[in-house]
Amino acid sequence: MKYLPLLLIVIAFACNSGTPQNNGITVETYFAHTDSGVQTAGIKMIPIATPVGTFKVWTKTIGNNPRIKVLLLHGGPAMTHEYLECFESFFPKEGFEMIEYDQLGSFYSDQPTDSSLWTTERFVEEVEQVRIALGLDKDNFYLLGNSWGGILGYEYALKYQQHLKGLIICNMMASAPDYAKYNLVLQSQMDKKIVDSINQMQSAGDVANPRYTALLEGYYNEHLCRIIPNPDPVQRAFKHLNPVIYTMMQGPSEFGISGRLANWDIKDRLKEIAIPVLNVGAKFDTMDPEHMKWESTQVQQGRYLYCPNGSHLAMWDDQAHFYPGVIQFIKDVDAGTFTADKHE
Incomplete structure (x- = not known):
């Protein structure tokens, strides 16, 4: 015995x-191995047809699961997949296939200079071409977007939700004008002299000035990523940002929004989304966590995940809440046991 x-x-x-x-x-x-020939660590350069030519985007697939395939949409626009590398510490051990992806114009993908390419509608068609190339479909395709990636995720779902099994919107409000208003709330909590200096330098286009970067540092440390210094993948993503596309669509910084996305608003269309949706918000986010909770009540099958210690990059600074909630959502949808939050 x-x-x-x-x-x-x-x-x-x-x-x-x-x-x-x-x-x-x-x-x-x-x-x-899902590919024959030379093994490339799951990296594929996928051709993307656009109105001004065909270009290639970088993708990397980790793992193989015919039931659960999660495509990650980075923010920016024109950041990189690098700051989402933290998912590699969580999804593979759950058996989730995950796909990292640099959108067109980002560092690891082609970077054409035709400004007509940088529209939400064109990016949606890009995601659809990536989906087809990777063989993702309604039985296994989960789309996870952070920040601008959340805008892209919403817009993709509004046009192509028939191809999705689940949608995860991390740290993104459904209205850029409402985001701009919330930014004023955050500014009211800061030293007025610093706020005035940042706004003056942005208005003057003096954003390459080292003083501008220094003034933004406190705001970023409080609301963008609360791990100081920022983790290496976050630093690499900032280093590789395409500033032309970012400024054109978002504006010069995360201190408000003033580019092509400034009037983006889909609040009235959330009710059209019928697939299971998880909205993630965080206490210290650049985005209003109460608005993101409200979003989850407007889609047909919504659930809200709150990260009490997190900021805009809650996948980094509140991993204790972020990953269990995201993983449980995916498992529930996969098992057919997903239930939406109840709202009074």
């Missing part, structure tokens, strides 16, 4: 080894 505990441990290990929780996907299956 003295060997019984050891035997039970061996049996338990044999039963559980190589199987991510609740997915029935073994390590061998998850990491099985």
